[in-house]
Structure formats: C-alpha cells, structure tokens
Amino acid sequence: DNELPRPIESLYAALAETAALRKSLPVRQAVVHWFKMDLRLHDNRSLWLASQKAKDAGVPLICLYVLSPEDLEAHLRAPIRVDFMLRTLEVLKRDLEELGIPLWVETVEKRKEVPNGIRELMKGWGASHLFCAMEYEVDELRREAKLVRLLAEGEGDEKMVAEVVHDTCVVMPGALKSGSGGQYAVYSPWFRAWIKHVEENPECLEIYEKPGPNPPGIKEKYGHLFTCSIPEAPEGKRLRDDEKIRYHALWPAGEHEALKRLDKFCDEDIGKYAERRDIPAKQGTSNLSVHFASGTLSARMAIRTARDRNNTKRLNGGNEGIQRWMSEVAWREFYKHVLVHWPYVCMNKPFKPTYSNIEWSYNLDHFHAWTSGRTGFPIIDAAMRQVLATGYMHNRLRMIVASFLAKDLLVDWRMGERYFMEHLIDGDFASNNGGWGFAASVGVDPQPYFRVFNPLLQSEKFDPEGEYIKKWVEELRDLKGGKGGEVHDPYGRGSEEVKRKLEKRGYPRGIVEHSGARERALEAYKRGLARD
Numbered sequence: 001d002n003e004l005p006r007p008i009e010s011l012y013a014a015l016a017e018t019a020a021l022r023k024s025l026p027v028r029q030a031v032v033h034w035f036k037m038d039l040r041l042h043d044n045r046s047l048w049l050a051s052q053k054a055k056d057a058g059v060p061l062i063c064l065y066v067l068s069p070e071d072l073e074a075h076l077r078a079p080i081r082v083d084f085m086l087r088t089l090e091v092l093k094r095d096l097e098e099l100g101i102p103l104w105v106e107t108v109e110k111r112k113e114v115p116n117g118i119r120e121l122m123k124g125w126g127a128s129h130l131f132c133a134m135e136y137e138v139d140e141l142r143r144e145a146k147l148v149r150l151l152a153e154g155e156g157d158e159k160m161v162a163e164v165v166h167d168t169c170v171v172m173p174g175a176l177k178s179g180s181g182g183q184y185a186v187y188s189p190w191f192r193a194w195i196k197h198v199e200e201n202p203e204c205l206e207i208y209e210k211p212g213p214n215p216p217g218i219k220e221k222y223g224h225l226f227t228c229s230i231p232e233a234p235e236g237k238r239l240r241d242d243e244k245i246r247y248h249a250l251w252p253a254g255e256h257e258a259l260k261r262l263d264k265f266c267d268e269d270i271g272k273y274a275e276r277r278d279i280p281a282k283q284g285t286s287n288l289s290v291h292f293a294s295g296t297l298s299a300r301m302a303i304r305t306a307r308d309r310n311n312t313k314r315l316n317g318g319n320e321g322i323q324r325w326m327s328e329v330a331w332r333e334f335y336k337h338v339l340v341h342w343p344y345v346c347m348n349k350p351f352k353p354t355y356s357n358i359e360w361s362y363n364l365d366h367f368h369a370w371t372s373g374r375t376g377f378p379i380i381d382a383a384m385r386q387v388l389a390t391g392y393m394h395n396r397l398r399m400i401v402a403s404f405l406a407k408d409l410l411v412d413w414r415m416g417e418r419y420f421m422e423h424l425i426d427g428d429f430a431s432n433n434g435g436w437g438f439a440a441s442v443g444v445d446p447q448p449y450f451r452v453f454n455p456l457l458q459s460e461k462f463d464p465e466g467e468y469i470k471k472w473v474e475e476l477r478d479l480k481g482g483k484g485g486e487v488h489d490p491y492g493r494g495s496e497e498v499k500r501k502l503e504k505r506g507y508p509r510g511i512v513e514h515s516g517a518r519e520r521a522l523e524a525y526k527r528g529l530a531r532d
C-alpha cells in the first residue's frame, strides 16, 4: 500500500460534507446532467437520476458537456479519439433534441476553471442540482471534490448541489475486499470475487432507462440552449481531411453503433471468441473498446447482454466464448479498481518500488523505428503500422509490441504508454497503464520479468500464414508464410534473392538480435532489483 491519500477519499469527504444540503435543497428551475465519458442515453445512471429529479420537480433537464483543450492535452487524447468524441456529441445532441432536452457544449480553456465555469452556467440557468458520473483518474476526482464544495458555497439561492455517482463499472471500486480486507492486486481472485458480488447483488446489472421528454414549453425559456453547435477539435487535435474520411468509415460514432455492434458480436462471434480472440488476422474480438472508452456503451449493458445469451443465464459456466469475453470486459474494470486504490501506478511509478531501479534506455533511433513500424521484426512492424493507419491494435499485438519495446529494446515503457495514449482511438488511462505494466513486468499482476516474448515464435503461433503481417507490411506481401516461412523472419530465412529484393524495397534488417536482447534485458532487470 502507498502512503499517499487517495483522491477518491477527498471526493467522498466533499460529498459527506454536503450530504445534508443535497438532501434538503429544493429543486429550483432546472436540473443539469454533465456528460463526461458517458456519452449515451441508454443505461446512463447519472442521466437517469437527473431526469428523475427533474421529472419529480416538474422542471426541465439540461445536458452539458465541457470541452477543455488544456484537459485534452494533459490527458494525451489522440486526435482520432477527440474526433470520435465530437462526432458522438453530434449524435447525442440529435437524440436529446427529439426529447426536447438541450445539449449545451461549453469550451473552458483551462482545466482548473472547469468547476467555476459549471457554477456560472448553472447560475445563469437557474439550476440547483447537477448530476455526473464519477471518473476515477486522479485529476478528475480532485476536480469533482472541488466542484462539490464550490457549488455548496454561498447563501440562500446561491447554493447548489452536485451528485457524483458511480456508473462506469459493474461493481464500484472498493466493494471487493480480499480475505485480509485489502484490495486485490491479482486478477484471478479479484474476478472470482467480482462474479460472486454480481451474482449476489443483481442490481449491479440493472439497466437504466433513457430519459423521458422534457415538459412542453421548454423552448420559451431555454430556446437559446438548442442553438449551441458542436465545436471543431482544438488546435493540435484536428484530423486531416483524408484521415477523417478513413476513420469515419472505420469507426462510426455514437451509442446506436455501439449497441448494433454489441448485438452483432453477441449473435455471430461471441461463441467462437475463446478460439479466435488471439488471432489478429481473424475478426474474432468485439472491437468495442472505443465505445467502452467513450462511454457510448456501458459495461453493465455489455455484461448483461452477453450473460443473457449464455445458456446458463449466469456469469459462470455455459458457453466458453461468452465466459471468456465477460472476463475480458472485467479486466477493464479490474484496472479501474487498481487505479482508485493505488493511484500512483498511473503517475509514472511502477507498482512495486523495487522496479524503480531498472536502467531504461532512451535510444530515440530505436524508439522511432518502433513507432514507425521499421524494426525489421515483421509482426511488430505490422502492428505498429496498424495503429498508425487505424488508431487501433489487436490485444495480442499490444502485448507483443509492448514487451518488445520494454524488454528487447529496454526503452522506458512509459514512452510506449504515452505513445499509445496519443494514437489509440480507445486510449484509456487505466487499461493502457495496466497493459504496459503487465508487459513490462512493472505493474500489478504482471508477467514475471524473466518471461520475454519471442517475436518470431509469437508471429508463427498467432499469425501462422503471415496473413496479418502481409496486410500491413506491403514490402512482405509476396513472401512465404507457414511454419518456418520467410515472412516471419525475412532476412534470417529468405534466400539471397529475397534479401536483395527486400533491400531494394527498403525493408530494414532487425534492429536488435532477439536472444542477445533478451539476455541484456534479464541482466538489467536483475541488476535493478538487486540494487534495492
């Protein structure tokens, strides 16, 4: 356990300090729901609570989104992710308008001014109550603690309240305790406890209805709020026109797309998930991560839909593919629980302090060869080119390329973690940090440091015919696949003629030799750990 106070505790303290006011404050002219990473109408707990509050008081519901360019920068949001979020807001605005609910998008340049910006808007609207979902990143928890206290300040009619509610996980962080009363740092026992908790508390999978329509006549008072348009992406976060065309076709935005994709996956593919999930050339996974990351799909809805397709109607047992998929969705949640309990893991620190002594390399030639897909290791290059072309990478490959950067190249894993956030459409702080911690053996429940992925063996095992490699590495398209095939190791296995051809095409030779690099990594880890 770490010594730092947990930011979630300061938010809980702020909520406790304002509990009496939250209970007693009468609703004034409107209730506000603040959208953050919960960009959906269906199964949105905070939105549902806000709409019930407004309905009971007979006042309108107003929806708000705050765009802070400084925040997007600080969170390393990839332009492709920002674009997806803005397109999703368009969908949300249209859907809300049909219910007579306005969506107001406010741009607040500096992140620390967000709480005050919200307060001023609420004052102008005559709103007394704000609802929003809790986000578990450190800055967000601190910001919301400040907001809760700020809204409660003032006298009489100046007082407002904020309800910050759990919504992003099926089981809220802190609810699962190990035998010794602490937080689980290992996934398997955590997952067993998660299943038990969900089965014993069926309300965990209760789906919240979308809000009903606003009372008629809202436009007389709040008509100007319907004129708000969705802004352009801020400077530095804009896509080029050609990228927009490509990405919009690849990643249709909004919750309708998420629900369609979830249903299609559960109808057609989930049953075969266990066999196909590790083969990147096959479309064996759900591709739903972008929707989980933006909140266009709730984890509750995903788990419930999958569970209902299972012939046991339970989380445990039944179809292997369904069980496996639910356990993967739960990994996302595990890392959020970890983030809440050990916030320092997402502040550039390894989980175990002993891992702070490893001497990382900052060789930029190596790093750039990795980012541009020019390492000379076909499976690595294919994966890194996939992320550049699509903003996405298959899970097996995320593990392989992360291991390669941290172990074969000994490059500081935090450089890779950052690069992923800056390029992924599904960039999620907790899952990304967890994935890098696993692969570099510095996180919670990591793979042991002496396990180093062999890119060649991984390539032969998970892309035997080289189908995936050939899709992304044009220079290798006419090489032979199969076991022992040259496509996996072109300069090692190719004939002289093949090698000449590849040189002409400019495909690089391996930037390191794997077995030597592995030995070097093991020495560096051993040295680092011995220094403690």
Ligand code: FAD
Pocket: 277, 285, 286, 287, 288, 289, 290, 292, 293, 325, 328, 329, 330, 331, 332, 333, 335, 393, 394, 395, 396, 398, 399, 402, 420, 424, 426, 427, 428, 429, 431, 432, 433, 434, 435, 436, 439
């Ligand atoms: P599916 O296989 O269909 O899984 C369903 C859902 O379960 C996913 O959408 C995701 O929400 C969750 N999930 C699956 N595997 C994991 C996992 N290992 N950890 C956490 N959640 C998981 N996922 C992100 O959403 N954002 C990230 O920034 C991210 N960075 C990663 C970095 C590394 C180094 C590694 C090894 C993994 C990372 N992952 C991340 C996890 C995983 O690779 C992706 O969630 C998955 O590839 C998304 O594809 P899918 O939706 O088709 O997944």
